[in-house]
Amino acid sequence: MNQENTSYKSGFVTLIGRPNVGKSTLMNHLIGQKIAITSNKPQTTRNRIQTVLTTEEGQIVFLDTPGIHKAKNKLGDYMVGVAKRTMEEVDVILWLVEPTDYIGAGEQAILDKLRTTNTPVILVINKTDTVKKEEILHFIDVYRKELDFAEIVPVSALKGQNTDELISCIFKYLPYGPAFYDEDTVTDQPMRQIVAELIREKALRLLSDEIPHGVAVSIESMKQKGKLCHIEATIVCERDSHKGIIIGKGGAMLKKIGSQARTEIEEFLECQVNLQLWVKVKKDWRDSDFLLKNFGYNPKDLSEE
Numbered sequence: 001m002n003q004e005n006t007s008y009k010s011g012f013v014t015l016i017g018r019p020n021v022g023k024s025t026l027m028n029h030l031i032g033q034k035i036a037i038t039s040n041k042p043q044t045t046r047n048r049i050q051t052v053l054t055t056e057e058g059q060i061v062f063l064d065t066p067g068i069h070k071a072k073n074k075l076g077d078y079m080v081g082v083a084k085r086t087m088e089e090v091d092v093i094l095w096l097v098e099p100t101d102y103i104g105a106g107e108q109a110i111l112d113k114l115r116t117t118n119t120p121v122i123l124v125i126n127k128t129d130t131v132k133k134e135e136i137l138h139f140i141d142v143y144r145k146e147l148d149f150a151e152i153v154p155v156s157a158l159k160g161q162n163t164d165e166l167i168s169c170i171f172k173y174l175p176y177g178p179a180f181y182d183e184d185t186v187t188d189q190p191m192r193q194i195v196a197e198l199i200r201e202k203a204l205r206l207l208s209d210e211i212p213h214g215v216a217v218s219i220e221s222m223k224q225k226g227k228l229c230h231i232e233a234t235i236v237c238e239r240d241s242h243k244g245i246i247i248g249k250g251g252a253m254l255k256k257i258g259s260q261a262r263t264e265i266e267e268f269l270e271c272q273v274n275l276q277l278w279v280k281v282k283k284d285w286r287d288s289d290f291l292l293k294n295f296g297y298n299p300k301d302l303s304e305e
Helices: 003-007 023-031 074-086 105-114 133-144 163-172 191-206 240-247 249-269 289-294
Strands: 009-016 049-054 058-064 092-097 121-125 151-154 216-225 228-237 272-281
Touching (some): 009 023, 023 163, 058 163, 092 163, 133 151, 191 216, 228 240, 228 249, 240 249, 249 272
Parallel strands (some): 009 058, 228 272
Antiparallel strands (some): 049 058
């Protein structure tokens, strides 16, 4: 091993937890750039998203996984399978929980899985900005009795509180070795995938509760002409009634989704964007292997489990 590798650390870290505990918000903050989409709807993340943080101390490759939940369809099975499999492939597991002393059935299921792994587990108590400081010690004590955690770190992903301490804790448990990616790499996600996710995020945020889980986004074309990027995308939903809601009266909702998405896509691509959106109905796409694969979720990836 050369001199650089004797002090340089690198490894893989997964973020796991129940839906809506703030995994994507935390990862975006840690790498300093928005890659994973966020919303107040659970199960926002569907694929395993890989991002990279490179510092003088080393390189951390973060894997943001879908929330672990009770699956209701093939898409749900895929999401849970991705999350569970990732836990076996990394150097450190970050388990995000909310600041509470109630450990529900969902958390107990994750605890059962964590008790079978030899991978160091760092418990991250997120959303500490929503409780009093003196309460946090009590929550730490409750969880400490459940598992021998490598570390317990309270943070606020939203406010960026104590995240530097979390980074330091992660590096403690990473092996020495060279970087996996160039230092300017931020994600392994294809550009089209990120653009599709940014559009889906706006749909998640703007649409009523019953629609978002039945929404996928497909990028039909993406062409750069000079300083302008032309993007054609289709929002796919499961019902005709949903299509009407997504389009809105006089096309108002679709325009709103497109306008908000275009602003963020321009920021991400660092150029002007002409975004064209359509809406199509594909009934029960979340239970179709063909359509899941078409939208970038491949259930066959989990066949070795």
